[in-house]
Each structure stands twice: as C-alpha cells, then as structure tokens.
Amino acid sequence: MSADATFKPKMLGIICNWCCYGGADLCGVSRFQYPTYIRLIRVMCSGRVDLKFIFRAFLTGQDAVFVGGCHINDCHYNPEGNYDAYSMATFCKKLLEHIGINPKRLRLEWVSAGEGIRFAHIMNDFSREIEELGPLGSSEGIDRDELKSRLEQMARLIPYFKLAKMKELALHDHDETAYAKLFTTEEVERLIREAPTYYIDPGKCQACMTCARKCPVDAIISAKGQVHVIDQDKCIKCGTCFEVCPSKFRAVTKLVGQPAPPPLPVDQRTVIRKGREQTA
Numbered sequence: 650m651s652a653d654a655t656f657k658p659k660m661l662g663i664i665c666n667w668c669c670y671g672g673a674d675l676c677g678v679s680r681f682q683y684p685t686y687i688r689l690i691r692v693m694c695s696g697r698v699d700l701k702f703i704f705r706a707f708l709t710g711q712d713a714v715f716v717g718g719c720h721i722n723d724c725h726y727n728p729e730g731n732y733d734a735y736s737m738a739t740f741c742k743k744l745l746e747h748i749g750i751n752p753k754r755l756r757l758e759w760v761s762a763g764e765g766i767r768f769a770h771i772m773n774d775f776s777r778e779i780e781e782l783g784p785l786g787s788s789e790g791i792d793r794d795e796l797k798s799r800l801e802q803m804a805r806l807i808p809y810f811k812l813a814k815m816k817e818l819a820l821h822d823h824d825e826t827a828y829a830k831l832f833t834t835e836e837v838e839r840l841i842r843e844a845p846t847y848y849i850d851p852g853k854c855q856a857c858m859t860c861a862r863k864c865p866v867d868a869i870i871s872a873k874g875q876v877h878v879i880d881q882d883k884c885i886k887c888g889t890c891f892e893v894c895p896s897k898f899r900a901v902t903k904l905v906g907q908p909a910p911p912p913l914p915v916d917q918r919t920v921i922r923k924g925r926e927q928t929a
C-alpha cells in the first residue's frame with residue numbers, strides 16, 4: 650500500500666480507435682465512473698503503440714500506462730496489430746523489470762466498443778492498483794535522477810532491441826500463451842549485456858565519408874579530411890557503419906560489453922593519409 654493515502658497517480662491510456670475507444674466512449678455516455686487522472690490518447694490501432702511511447706510516458710512523469718485494443722482476432726487491420734501490441738507489451742514489461750520498475754505499471758487489455766462497463770471496471774481496477782503501488786520510482790526505491798538515467802538508457806537501446814528481436818516482436822500467434830513464453834528474464838539480461846558499441850579507430854579512418862553517408866540516423870560526425878567520430882548518444886547500434894566501412898580501411902570496430910574510447914579532440918582529427926605516413 651502506498652505510504653501516501655492522498656497520492657493521485659498520473660496515468661496514460663493509449664487506446665485503439667475502433668474498439669477500446671468505442672468502449673471508453675460508451676463508458677462515458679453511460680455515466681460509468683472512473684478516476685479523472687487517467688488521460689486517454691487515441692491511436693488507430695494498438696499495434697501503433699511503440700516501445701518508445703511507453704518509455705517516453707514514464708520519462709515525462711506518468712506513473713502507469715494502459716494500452717487498450719480490440720479483442721484478439723477482432724483487430725480492424727490485416728495483419729492484426731493487437732498481436733504486435735501483445736509482444737511489445739510482454740517485452741516492455743521485462744525491460745521495466747530489468748531496470749527495477751514494477752511491470753504492473755504497464756497494462757494491456759482488450760475492450761470492444763460495446764464493453765463500456767468493462768472499460769470502467771479495468772480503469773478502476775488499474776488505478777486502485779497504481780494508487781496502492783505509489784509514485785513511480787520512489788515506491789521502487791529509485792531516486793529521481795537514477796530513474797531518469799535508467800529510463801533514458803533503456804530508451805536509447807530501443808532501436809537495437811527492435812532489430813535484435815524483430816522476429817519475436819512480429820509474432821502473430823492466435824494462441825495467447827505463446828506470448829508469455831516470448832522473452833525470458835535471462836534472454837533480456839543477455840540482450841542488454843551484449844548490446845554492441847561501434848567505434849571508429851582514428852588511426853585507421855581515412856575520412857572516406859562512406860559510413861556518414863549510409864548511417865540511417867546521422868550519428869557520424871564527419872568532415873572532409875577529418876577523422877570520423879560516432880555520436881554515441883545518437884547511435885542506434887544498427888551496425889551499418891561496421892558493414893559499409895571499406896575493407897581496405899576496416900576502421901570501425903564492434904565492442905561488446907565495454908564503452909567506446911573517448912573521441913579525439915576536434916583539433917586532432919586531421920586524417921593522416923595511408924602511404925604518406927611512411928614516406929614522411
């Protein structure tokens with residue numbers, strides 16, 4: 650039970666247009682009550698809810714996030730988006746658990762447009778649960794700065810997670826028990842432990858710009874005649890730079906389980922051309 654009986658959580662619901670939003674609407678017109686501190690955002694399908702949305706919600710102060718979609722096999726899109734929501738939420742709960750956040754703060758439910766009473770029941774039940782849990786972070790024993798840093802760190806890894814677990818995240822199995830088995834705690838720990846870091850060796854880089862041109866997120870700081878540097882805050886760990894660096898240079902290194910060495914100061918980035926080095 651939360652130490653503060655007056656605690657009113659901030660809760661966000663992201664709900665699909667075709668079913669859950671209809672259920673919320675019916676709940677409203679039927680005058681079924683649920684706490685006013687739950688704010689709703691409508692998306693076209695629960696499959697639209699990205700991992701990034703959940704982490705952003707927690708980073709911006711929400712104590713809990715609700716995702717609502719159509720019942721299984723009722724999604725209005727093909728392929729059905731609620732299966733994507735299912736695997737995303739299952740994975741997200743494991744990630745939250747990994748950083749010490751109670752996974753109950755994320756809840757996924759299916760509500761049809763005719764289930765106004767069910768919508769109210771879920772909202773009341775979830776809000777009671779979160780009121781009992783208390784504020785995000787402090788009730789888990791994590792201070793504000795630490796919480797922010799853990800959430801940001803995890804949010805930065807989302808593109809890597811999506812690439813590494815693309816197959817599992819795209820599981821469309823009509824048997825709901827398949828989702829519970831998708832991600833084990835050990836698997837998630839290994840995935841995080843083995844997240845790669847890419848580094849451009851300043852002694853090998855010839856400033857050919859190939860990696861800078863191919864990087865999908867413009868994470869390579871480059872200039873003509875200047876050793877290239879990866880902006881680690883922007884890097885999504887896709888490995889494109891590693892793959893496209895010409896084999897005659899092999900300047901990009903993949904590091905696992907260790908951070909990249911600090912980048913060269915800007916005034917020391919002039920490229921020493923291969924060949925000239927020996928003749929100098």
Ligand code: FES
Pocket residue numbers: 665666667668669693694695696717718719723724725726729730731
């Ligand atoms: Fe409702 Fe896809 S349209 S979950």
